Amino acid sequence: MRRCVVHMALVWTCAAAAAHGHGITADRVDGGAGVRAVYDDGTPVTFSEARLFAPGKEDKPVLTGTTDRDGCFMFRPDTNGVWRVTIDDGMGHAVTKDLQLDGQVIAHKPERDRMPKRYGIVTGLALIFGVFGWFAFLRLKLSGRAGK
């Protein structure tokens, strides 16, 4: 009986650990920098190709995407310098904007909203032993009563 319980606990722990290996967490981030592109008549350049080049790295974009429905493209600079954004609507209109960013570098502060993995394992084990402990305790008590 005891061997079986130990085996089950181990299997449960391994399964829980493996499941955590593919998990994704999402944290809220605030701030950042960006551009808004508009046509000459003031209408936003919506859903158009946007490319971001980091300071000193103009040969390859560090981020690609599209402008949103308001013509905005946002990013989080991780270094100071001139960040270049190009926006191309694919119909012959394109714009390049250089953004000088000094002291606006955003350090990432993770805002955890779920339990770290190691605590999860400890909690899982505690639950397993707790449940099986209660089960064993009740069983002992019932067998004691039956013996009387």
Next chain:
Amino acid sequence: MRTASWLATACLFCTATAHAHEHWVIAETGANTNGRGRVCICSGHGFPRSDILLAERLLADMEIVGPGGESVSYKPTAQEKTWIADVAFDKPGVWVVSFALKKPQEEHPVYQGRCLIVLGGQDDPNHYASGKGLEIVPGAPLSSLKLGDALPISIRLDGTAVEGKIAVTPEKGSASFLSRGRDRPAQLRIQSAGAYLLTTSHKGKTFALTFSVAAPPGAGER
């Protein structure tokens, strides 16, 4: 003073036209091509020459409707600044070639283009309109147009005539604008043979129509 005003007006006009560029579809059909032809999706400032390659992700609704109403889609490939597809125009009648520019995230296209081709002299203006969305509709048979003729042109939105302005860019000659009233179709005076590009905009959507006017008999002979 008057000269200065004229100069200012001319400068303004030139600036406006320099910024505007159009997108269109045009078909090339030769006499000895065994029913084959080329469809070209173009963009730029110098109609009919294309000088901007449109982004592939925007190309949509590329189809050809034949004289019998049968519809086939075509898939162009990029060649320099033009998207080109080899297609079959194997029957006489009115062929309607169309395309649209649509952003993948949006439901409706921002730009639609259509080319009308009349083969074998079997013309029918009833085939010029689809009755859907914004369109420019010629009101007379294109195959019988001659130099000096006035072609009635209407703008329709889901089949209903609407007011608006039509920009006319002929292959030969200068660009001009036509106004279309609610009950009065615009009149396009045919001043040269060759291809014509007509565009109109309504509530943020633009429609472009191309067609060709045949050269008068003997025009190319010396």
